[in-house]
Amino acid sequence: MDKRFLGRTGLQVSELCLGTMTFGPGTDEPTAHHILDTFVAAGGTFIDTADTYSGGLSEEIIGSWLQHQNRDDLVIATKVYGEAGPGLPVRGAGRKHILAGVDASLRRLRTDFIDLYQIHVWDDATPLEETLATLDALVTSGKVRFIGASNLAGWQLQKAIDLSNHRGWEPYVSLQPLYNLLDRDAELDLVPVALNEGVGVIAWSPLAGGWLSGKYSKDAGGPPAGGRSSQADWDAHDNDRTWRVLDVLRTVAAEIGKTPAQVALRWVLQRPGLTAPIVGARTPEQLADNLGAVGWELDAEQMRRLTEAGDGPLPYPHNILAMPQFVRRPRGR
Template identity: 55%
Template sequence: MDTMEYRFLGKSGLKVSELALGTMTFGREASKEESFKMLDLYASEGGNFIDTANVYSNGKSEEIVGEWLRGKDREDFVVATKVRFPVGQGPNRAGLSRKHILWSVEQSLRRLNTDYLDLYQFHAWDDFTPLEESLSTMTELVEAGKVRYVGVSNFTGWQLQRAVDVTKELGLQPIVSIQPLYNLLDRYLELEVLPVAQREGVGVIPWSPLRGGWLTGKYRRGMQAPPEDTRIGIAEKFGWSESWSRYNNERTWKVVDRLLEVSKEVGREPSQVALRWLLQRAGVTAPIVGARNVQQLKVNLGAAGWVLESKYVDLLTEVSEPELFYPYDFVRNAQRRR
């Protein structure tokens, strides 16, 4: 397997491996034993960036990561988690209020068996809490030594820009990263989120880089339905965003067809090529790879340490170009008339 490389996270001095390990399956599709095996494999291949959230498997994901970290050198790993979504029935058990953030960080620290978080992220925007309250609380956590860096997830372009501006205006801890949905099938963040991130020096750590399996080569043109025991089959049953009914369309199959062609030409697995394309996009720091078992993870880690030739990058970029809508199509056409 090729050698894992490391990149700075945004404008910070923190170095993370070019592939982060997502742990949403831990305690759900993956047992504790299988999760430990995946963590062992990831670490053995040079991975140091572990991403979780307080709501993954109702906290079980954090607990599994925390148990695995026992006996390890904590400084060898960059541990990231999130706060925002409901973790109970009380009126203050969700959101980005000072009360909820301060309570949530203590719960996450306990489950993760650590006295600090390397990266603490807003899991999503909160319309009901002043941004100044949320960001000042994160700064307090950094000053208290419980958090090292602050990030956001699932923000729109204007939300990210506003968060960056508030930190500058009030002298708060900067936003070092954003965690968005980004892959060959989902590229709309290129319209606003990515330009803001690049201009402001915010690292991009994409989630669902293989869109739940759509970009692994498992699904082919002509299939009538996904197998029930696959991620896409489960997504269809429960109405998750990567469902068959949402992506079973001509654009998806054109992208998948091209991905299979390129993969065959370069002698790599489709998932490795899809991840490599993302790794070579401007502004991207580290895609978050998840898996249900060691075998899947081993294949995905094969995306590290090599370069996809520019001609293949261009082929994939061209076929996956999203159809623009107003005002973005208007802006693009206006630029052509300069």
């Protein structure tokens, strides 16, 4: 597995990031450890979790596994924001919760430092200065090496970067957005900001919750029994654009002898600004399929066909900005 620099930092990470949201009730500890061992054996170094995943159990499982690893060979990323669940309070990204949260994550992970500490979502109740100053102090203290964010709007990411630059604080070096062949809104503002500011993009749900694995069929008329997709999820995706993308995805996969999931992950890997997609695996078999996305490339024609299959009309003002009479420099230059 190749390594890539995370944004403009000197930190190298594997081109696939292992997501561990299912570790706990969905994936028991022995199976999770086996998945982690397999990922590392394939050259993986980048592991992502969060304080809320399985109520902290995901971090605990990683922490027990870490005791038998060379810590310096790995890049451990986690997130802070608050308890997620019915009736549970949301703690936010204020100083008090961040300071308590980082110590709790360090205890669960059984490590002295966190390589990448991320704010899980924008906090509309806490001054941004409070959040960023606290994160800067964590880097200075040595508890955290780098900071990042997830689930931001374009203006929120830009504001955070500008404020950190103005104050001389550690900036966000990475962003976790939803991004895949079907969910491409990040291309409008987030990816351009990341490219312009040197922020690494770590895409979550690169298989669109299983839709890009090739297991769904239009003829089925609804979600498969016992599957992850709900009726509401099916209704949201049951449209001409989705089936067009899946048709092209299956065609390209058949042409090159890969699975649809491998092609979908490879497309993300080859998109501008992308550092790594986050691949989740509840079973070793799922991980084995995901690992097949590395070591080869889609050619330019295949990338074009996949991309164009999901293209749609741009919203305002992007439709105006993309008009040929206004574009003075080709995109990406």
